[in-house]
Amino acid sequence: MLIILDLDGTIINSQLQHLDSFVRAIKKVTGKESNAITNTIKNMFGIPGDKIIKTLFPDSDEKLLKDILIEVNKILFDENLQKITLADSVKDFLERVHKNHIIALATSANKKFATTMLAKFKIEKYFKILITREDVVNPKPDPELLIKCISKAEVEKSDAVSIGDSIYDFEAAKSLGIKFIGVLEYSFFKEKLLKVATCVNDFSEILI
Template sequence: MTILFDLDGTLIDSTEAILESFHNSYRIFGLPSPKDADIKSLIGHPLDVMYSSLGVEEKIVWDMVDAYKEHYREISREKTILLPYAKEAIELASQHARVGIVTTKTGKYSKILMEHFNVMQHFEILVGREDVTNPKPHPEPIQKAIDFLSVSKDDCWMIGDTRMDLISAKNAGVKSVAVVSEYEAVEELKKHTDIIKTNALEAVRTILDRKI
């Protein structure tokens, strides 16, 4: 069995770091910052897509992304926390399955965060934004994890908190479980999966129960 986890909203809460890094990049470029709610509604998308969706001109999108990453790197460990029951979910999953992370965050910084929380050793693969050409909801990130682990997609699950995770899972031909977060409405999650849980530990337990 293989269990793949999303990060933001599934295992970690880095909302404060994300918002601060966005507002800092807008300050650097002398642009008025968007509302926090508008930024949060896009979390789960790649950074360039988020900036474009927020109305940033294409010619400076990647400069804004670079400014974001530089600030995020400095504050991410201080202003990110593991979500409740996330560590227990990771430990339980690793006892019964091959375990990986599939995220639209930069993989380099994601690995640093997971090492900071002392859980990276449980994961065999971490697929980040720089590791793929096409991020979620494209199937490529999940397929890359499957190929690396040399496992069957028929026995693979994706746990995530946004439509991006669930659509990617469907496109890759794997099963999915949604967890509730502030980044996606439950009604939207219901459009893409029949299994919705309140946290990652409940999601893992549900997957394991179905295998018994």
């Protein structure tokens, strides 16, 4: 079986660190700060940062969007990276399943952040496939990330399962027609996921 894992909010507890980085970067570059901005960011978690910024500032030029994204990454790497933790039971889960299954990471994050996180928690060895923002034209909720994982693993859709924390993870899996498990531990989408998906509290409850 191919097990496709999301990164932020699923195998790592990074939601609040990303939110803080976005809010502070936007305030520094544009001077703007509001509950509406914060809520929009939270509601779009799981979608790439460049898409979030374009949604918040649809009429802005590319330079402003680039400046915000650069500042987001600067705050994230310089100040918030050390605050990110590995989700409960993830390492035990990876150790249990990696010998008999293919494990892939499919994330809207950029490759630098993804590889940094895998190295930080010493879990690189478990992942045979890594697909990040740079590898796709169409990010979540489009299923392109999942399609690329399945293609690289050379398995059928029926032999794949996607595990994530956001409604966009669910929508990508649903549109492709593969199994999905929602992890609620750090999710900003608990109520939505509980209505539409099979969910667990953390990785200790996933039996594969």
